[in-house]
Amino acid sequence: MDSSPSAPRVTLLAGGVGGARLAHGLALALPDGGAEHLRIVGNVGDDTERHGLLVSPDLDTVMYTLAGLNDEQRGWGLTGETYGVLDQLARLGEDTWFTLGDKDLATHVVRTAALRDGEPLSAVTARLCAALGVHATLLPVTDDRLRTLVDTPAGRVAFQEYFVRRQHADAVLGLTFDGADTARPAPGVLAAVRDTEVLVVAPSNPFLSVEPLLAVPGVRDALRATSARRVAVSPIVGGRALKGPAAQVLETLGHEVSALGVARLYTGLVDVMCVDEADAALADPIRDLGLDVVVTDTIMGGPAGRERLARELLTAVGPAPR
Amino acid sequence: MDSSPSAPRVTLLAGGVGGARLAHGLALALPDGGAEHLRIVGNVGDDTERHGLLVSPDLDTVMYTLAGLNDEQRGWGLTGETYGVLDQLARLGEDTWFTLGDKDLATHVVRTAALRDGEPLSAVTARLCAALGVHATLLPVTDDRLRTLVDTPAGRVAFQEYFVRRQHADAVLGLTFDGADTARPAPGVLAAVRDTEVLVVAPSNPFLSVEPLLAVPGVRDALRATSARRVAVSPIVGGRALKGPAAQVLETLGHEVSALGVARLYTGLVDVMCVDEADAALADPIRDLGLDVVVTDTIMGGPAGRERLARELLTAVGPAPR
Numbered sequence: 001m002d003s004s005p006s007a008p009r010v011t012l013l014a015g016g017v018g019g020a021r022l023a024h025g026l027a028l029a030l031p032d033g034g035a036e037h038l039r040i041v042g043n044v045g046d047d048t049e050r051h052g053l054l055v056s057p058d059l060d061t062v063m064y065t066l067a068g069l070n071d072e073q074r075g076w077g078l079t080g081e082t083y084g085v086l087d088q089l090a091r092l093g094e095d096t097w098f099t100l101g102d103k104d105l106a107t108h109v110v111r112t113a114a115l116r117d118g119e120p121l122s123a124v125t126a127r128l129c130a131a132l133g134v135h136a137t138l139l140p141v142t143d144d145r146l147r148t149l150v151d152t153p154a155g156r157v158a159f160q161e162y163f164v165r166r167q168h169a170d171a172v173l174g175l176t177f178d179g180a181d182t183a184r185p186a187p188g189v190l191a192a193v194r195d196t197e198v199l200v201v202a203p204s205n206p207f208l209s210v211e212p213l214l215a216v217p218g219v220r221d222a223l224r225a226t227s228a229r230r231v232a233v234s235p236i237v238g239g240r241a242l243k244g245p246a247a248q249v250l251e252t253l254g255h256e257v258s259a260l261g262v263a264r265l266y267t268g269l270v271d272v273m274c275v276d277e278a279d280a281a282l283a284d285p286i287r288d289l290g291l292d293v294v295v296t297d298t299i300m301g302g303p304a305g306r307e308r309l310a311r312e313l314l315t316a317v318g319p320a321p322r
Numbered sequence: 323m324d325s326s327p328s329a330p331r332v333t334l335l336a337g338g339v340g341g342a343r344l345a346h347g348l349a350l351a352l353p354d355g356g357a358e359h360l361r362i363v364g365n366v367g368d369d370t371e372r373h374g375l376l377v378s379p380d381l382d383t384v385m386y387t388l389a390g391l392n393d394e395q396r397g398w399g400l401t402g403e404t405y406g407v408l409d410q411l412a413r414l415g416e417d418t419w420f421t422l423g424d425k426d427l428a429t430h431v432v433r434t435a436a437l438r439d440g441e442p443l444s445a446v447t448a449r450l451c452a453a454l455g456v457h458a459t460l461l462p463v464t465d466d467r468l469r470t471l472v473d474t475p476a477g478r479v480a481f482q483e484y485f486v487r488r489q490h491a492d493a494v495l496g497l498t499f500d501g502a503d504t505a506r507p508a509p510g511v512l513a514a515v516r517d518t519e520v521l522v523v524a525p526s527n528p529f530l531s532v533e534p535l536l537a538v539p540g541v542r543d544a545l546r547a548t549s550a551r552r553v554a555v556s557p558i559v560g561g562r563a564l565k566g567p568a569a570q571v572l573e574t575l576g577h578e579v580s581a582l583g584v585a586r587l588y589t590g591l592v593d594v595m596c597v598d599e600a601d602a603a604l605a606d607p608i609r610d611l612g613l614d615v616v617v618t619d620t621i622m623g624g625p626a627g628r629e630r631l632a633r634e635l636l637t638a639v640g641p642a643p644r
Binding site: 051052053081082084085086087088089091092094101102103105106107109110112113114116117127128131132 | 403423424425428434
């Protein structure tokens with residue numbers, strides 16, 4: 001498919017690690033790293049300010065992974081990272097529970113300076129991606145401020161407070177996407193959803209990663225209305241999340257912790273549900289929801305596994321209009 | 323003198339390296355690192371923004387030197403420094419002619435965040451000094467914006483553009499201390515100059531380091547009016563600057579490049595001129611200006627040499643009122 005002139009135009013709705021891995025697979029499966037074919041709409045609900053610097057963890061995980069710089073062991077951050085700044089910040093009395101490596105920090109320094117100079121997040125994201133040799137187009141869902149707040153038994157906390165500082169140990173009782181009501185889709189976002197041939201919802205957390213994308217006015221409607229063939233990959237495999245708190249979040253919010261539970265969330269938004277072979281038995285109940293089902297190995301390890309899954313998705317949903 | 327209850331209260335007007343070394347000597351010569359006895363009024367005219375971060379090179383050189391963290395080989399920056407952020411900034415397309423180490427950058431990150439949160443420069447400076455174990459009081463001359471601009475044959479440039487990027491190779495045709503007219507002395511600055519027993523002008527560049535201190539309204543008058551015994555150490559030894567462009571600047575601005583030339587600049591502002599043994603022959607011409615003269619070895623190498631010079635200055639000018 002790499003050099004096929006008939007490669008489809010693909011848009012991926014992505015959160016962090018799962019989104020980054022599938023983005024990488026798609027970039028490998030599409031011509032020229034997805035330069036002309038791949039747009040990724042990225043989550044900004046988990047953005048945070050640390051030490052006065054704006055950190056966009058999901059955008060950066062996608063960007064670093066596409067650049068081949070991601071630390072595959074940890075799933076986030078950069079390979080060969082050092083911590084000179086963070087160690088000194090601790091010495092200066094700063095609270096350093098949010099780990100920032102030196103290379104990663106350079107991203108945040110550039111982004112923060114750009115935003116303070118009035119450059120939109122989408123523009124500086126494009127600039128950073130270009131500098132790192134990323135060919136696909138990474139679009140923050142909005143240039144406006146949007147912050148996921150998490151209601152827990154301990155009260156309402158900012159997303160990274162929940163996710164990193166408290167290590168997502170709290171039950172998630174509710175979510176608020178602060179700023180979403182008035183956020184405007186960043187330039188190119190609605191077009192990326194509407195004007196594409198394949199729309200993929202990454203195996204990201206439906207509530208913590210995908211919902212803040214859909215919460216931006218216009219995005220959910222664009223997803224409903226697009227003529228693209230739409231497929232979602234379940235982040236739940238065998239009743240468990242591959243990574244992160246997706247299982248707990250589904251459970252505490254009253255949903256079945258399974259690919260079927262995820263499929264119910266996406267009914268009306270996608271045409272095809274991609275589930276792991278471990279969940280083959282759920283194919284029929286999912287079909288009963290009116291969705292097509294693709295059953296395959298959804299576990300993406302290294303680049304080869306990512307590319308394989310991407311190719312299977314593209315083959316299964318095809319470039320044909322629904 | 324270390325434990326003497328009669329140790330004088332000392333205020334040092336300081337620029338970068340020369341000021342930092344004499345500050346260190348005074349901190350060693352005074353009880354408890356100068357905790358109760360030493361105030362340093364630091365230059366902010368060479369402050370700059372790099373990558374959106376406020377850098378205060380002179381304040382930091384003093385702070386790092388007092389903390390024992392200064393890189394003695396280079397004269398600036400921190401020992402054991404790494405450059406993870408800077409290398410990545412270059413990769414991201416940033417212009418990295420101004421070298422920022424990772425540890426150093428932590429200082430700028432904290433300072434920038436504090437200033438953006440409305441904390442005055444003097445307050446965050448005190449906080450940083452405390453975190454690094456600096457006992458003496460380091461006061462930026464002003465919390466307001468003050469920037470030294472340098473007129474060169476190539477036009478007017480910002481100080482670090484002249485000093486670092488163009489490696490102070492240009493003739494200095496004139497200086498502007500942008501913002502000085504309306505700058506207010508930081509809290510404690512005028513009291514440090516007025517209400518002290520010994521006032522030392524460091525062997526810093528008279529035009530690039532000391533003049534921006536005096537340009538802040540009230541500081542020059544306080545120096546003229548203080549009852550402290552005032553001594554300046556010549557940064558020119560044997561007709562040459564120990565470090566930096568002091569000689570060239572004196573020359574292009576029409577002054578004699580010698581300790582006598584420096585003494586002429588400080589006439590009316592100090593009581594005593596301290597010159598190096600190499601300039602013993604200038605003692606009489608300097609006395610003819612109405613100044614007392616101390617002749618000693620003014621070359622400060624390591625801590626021992628700094629402490630020796632500090633002790634000699636304190637002995638020579640004494641705690642007695644003039």
